[in-house]
Amino acid sequence: MTNNVLQTLVEMRGIESNYVDAWGKPATIAQSSKAKLLNALGYDTSNDEAVVAQLDTEASQYWQNPLNPVLVTRVSETLQFPLRLPIDLVNDTYTLVLTTESGQQFTQTITPVDTQLINVAELDGVEFQEYVAAFDQTVEPGYHRIALFVEGDEEELAAMRLIMAPDSCFMPEPIKQGKKIWGLSVQLYCVRSETNWGIGDFSDLSRLVKEASANGADFIGLNPIHSLYPANPDACSPYGPSSRRWLNFLYLDVTAIEGYQDADIQALVNDTAFTERLAHARNTEYVDYGAVSALKLEILSALFKKYQKQHLQKSSAQKKAFDAFIEEGGESLNMLAVYDVMQEQLKQEGKPSWGWPVFPQKFSEFHKPDVAKFAKKHAARVTFYQFLQWQAAQQLEAANQVAVDAGMTIGIYRDLAVGVSEGSAEIWGNKDLYCVDASVGAPPDILGPLGQNWGLPPMDPKRLYEQGYQPIIDLFSSNMASAGALRIDHVMALLRLWWVPKGDHARDGGYVYYPVDDLLGILALESHRNQNLVIGEDLGTVPDEIRGKLADNGIYSYRVFFFEQAEDGGFFSPSHYPVQSMSTLTTHDMPTLIGYWHCLDLELGRDLGLYPTEEILSTLYASRHDNKQSILDTLHGHGSVDDSVGRDVEYTGMTEALNFGLQTHMATGSSALLSLQLEDWLQMDKPVNIPGTFDEYPNWKRKLNRNLEDIFTDDKLTGLAGRLTQARRDASTDK
The missing domain is CATH 3.20.20.80 (Glycosidases)
Structure with missing residues (x-):
């Protein structure tokens, strides 16, 4: 199978090919891993033909649905959404009905061809066009519904959930x-x-x-x-x-x-x-x-x-x-x-x-x-x-x-x-x-x-x-x-x-x-x-x-x-x-404060085989030693502990004064x-x-x-x- 065909599906399904790891270095996802992730998502990646067929099926499903399943928008944003129809129908007039969760209804008419065209596709010899539909009504935050009707027709052509959200989360x-x-x-x-x-x-x-x-x-x-x-x-x-x-x-x-x-x-x-x-x-x-x-x-x-x-x-x-x-x-x-x-x-x-x-x-x-x-x-x-x-x-x-x-x-x-x-x-x-x-x-x-x-x-x-x-x-x-x-x-x-x-x-x-x-x-x-x-x-x-x-x-x-x-x-x-x-x-x-200070977590990790090599463990011990000294320097520098807490990590264990000092330092x-x-x-x-x-x-x-x-x-x-x-x-x- 060619990588290009697989990559199209990888990108469509939001699988990342490259990322930055915990050490700040670029990392790459293996091609085999990407294929397995697609398999987990239900795709057949055994050959190019299978992948192309699945891409075609999903494209067809997208274009044959006039409205998306759901739209999430914010109160400060213009209420607009994509509308897809065969080219033969884009000159017709439609009615949009917005029903709020409290039961209020607002209507608006739209002729797709009079709005902004954003995309075009051909399915089985039929051209489909995608436009930007807009609703001028101001809507309160909540879970609402938008339905699409052919003007004068009582039968619903399509419907979409509308989730109107505040711009940010609640704060006391x-x-x-x-x-x-x-x-x-x-x-x-x-x-x-x-x-x-x-x-x-x-x-x-x-x-x-x-x-x-x-x-x-x-x-x-x-x-x-x-x-x-x-x-x-x-x-x-x-x-x-x-x-x-x-x-x-x-x-x-x-x-x-x-x-x-x-x-x-x-x-x-x-x-x-x-x-x-x-x-x-x-x-x-x-x-x-x-x-x-x-x-x-x-x-x-x-x-x-x-x-x-x-x-x-x-x-x-x-x-x-x-x-x-x-x-x-x-x-x-x-x-x-x-x-x-x-x-x-x-x-x-x-x-x-x-x-x-x-x-x-x-x-x-x-x-x-x-x-x-x-x-x-x-x-x-x-x-x-x-x-x-x-x-x-x-x-x-x-x-x-x-x-x-x-x-x-x-x-x-x-x-x-x-x-x-x-x-x-x-x-x-x-x-x-x-x-x-x-x-x-x-x-x-x-x-x-x-x-x-x-x-x-x-x-x-x-x-x-x-x-x-x-x-x-x-x-x-x-x-x-x-x-x-x-x-x-x-x-x-x-x-x-x-x-x-x-x-x-x-x-x-x-x-x-x-x-x-x-x-x-x-x-x-x-x-x-x-x-x-x-x-x-x-x-x-x-x-x-x-x-x-x-x-x-x-x-x-x-x-x-x-x-x-x-x-x-x-x-x-x-x-x-x-x-x-x-x-x-x-x-x-994480370890408790005592566990951290006395490296009990590193001891447990060693005993449980969590560290692949002795070199990694030694590095962690050395880093912990340096960090503890820096913590003592920080606490004394800010006056968060008194002289009952030592200044040299070689001679300073975790005590109540150090424990409580760390907590008040954070406060x-x-x-x-x-x-x-x-x-x-x-x-x-x-x-x-x-x-x-x-x-x-x-x-x-x-x-x-x-x-x-x-x-x-x-x-x-x-x-x-x-x-x-x-x-x-x-x-x-x-x-």
Whole structure:
């Protein structure tokens, strides 16, 4: 096959041929990798004829549709769009009908030949022409519809979704006026308390919000709280969920659900065997997801039966509210509940059940007739899993209301994972959208010299467009619920994603581009609708074009102290960070402050074989040594630590004074938001996650080393909170 023919298809589908790597050097995508990426997108690349035929088919589909599936435009832009017709019809007069989501209608007539001609093509001997159609009506932000009619004809010729978006994302007024704030970030499952069942829950979140706000914090940042796998609880990565639209039921506080205090439920939870299992779940160093899941499902099942008999089988207010929740959740909620029941049932029968790829063929896709029969047969259990989602949404909203009542500037901020795992319900319910023969990952970089493969099949950008962007709208909207901000993990995904063909090494992937301007417009619209500030995690190999677009769209950059270095190795003062950013010291993918300072991450990486050569590891050790000295120089130079902290890295270990000094140093900076990990407040040494590992390390399981009830009674920690609050006030420009 000739490279030119393949390259045409490569460019048409947004596959990048060249990019700049993490070291600033030009890199090229191999021809074989590009062919495999096209295969993952559903193309036959075996010969020139097959490629040309597919190009012709797509061109024909484009020209035979008068309107595009969807148009995303901004309120400040002229509302115009392409209109395609055979040449015989371009002299006719047409009516455009714009229907807003509120039901208003506006009409306009158009004769294509009287407008601007922008393109011409010939299909089977027929000439098609493409013109620029314009609509003069001013339209409010929202989801609207434009239909095309032949003048005088009632039959619709074509229709297009119109998404009218604000020019930038929502920003809270205090932030806009220059207020600098700080908050704590936490992996919710890590939280220990005297009352939870071995995993942090939404009641713990409410308490954390209340206590943190009373000590000056303006937000609590969460890990993704997406739905995982009830029947496979050890698949616990929050970044490899089953559905990103719904919540992880394990975060439910079972004791807060109506009926828990009833005698029969109390008899279950006070049973000796149950209390022993509960004690084990609470006392383990790492979250025992299997134990927690078994405990909660046992009692939740019993509670649901009581609730169903008392409320859901009657015409009660609770039934009306639950029915409304189910109706609003629509197919997505029903699909997830059916999936959870099916996985549970297959596991009980001893059949393969880890995900839809191993389900029986008749159950391999949600829309199959046998799945509908299964759902009907197991309707009560399907309703149970819908009930869990309802309760989870209510408990999360209760925590959010605590933040609102406390007057926090942001309150809860949620985290949107970049994808779902291969065996997820989200893919099971929309097979056309996902490319399961590829995975999202990252090319080799400084922290991950082998590259990364995250096992998350990517969305096909063309299918997303053809579906009117509804899947991404649903993701943004649902993850902004009960929150004041949304952090988008790997925000470069809005521009491009590193796709790794199935079975290949991570380094042998390639970048596939997405319709970034459309996605940013939708994000801005949902941001305003949900009153959410948006933070984009823009770490790793980031092209300059996305940073500029993010800033222009009001999205807050992510600035990690350890990555903010000048060419001479010195660390930039936080006072030089962009105002439109959230700064932090560490993240869930990094070592804690103690781990960093004592090189515990490098030791672990060596033991786990993450570094290809001893030379790479030696270079990292040498670089870490130099960086630590530069950090000491920076802290002393800015007066952020006193003389109890040494000036020579050879003799200075991580101490409380150095730890707290780093945190207050960050608080003096110019970033509007400062996020600090609760682990660093507690001076912990073990990381919560080691990128590039699967079962070599207990990722996503390590708990905090202290109970929540003890944290804000510690004078040292409340003193730190007071210093952070004062430093943020001093740095603010709204005084």
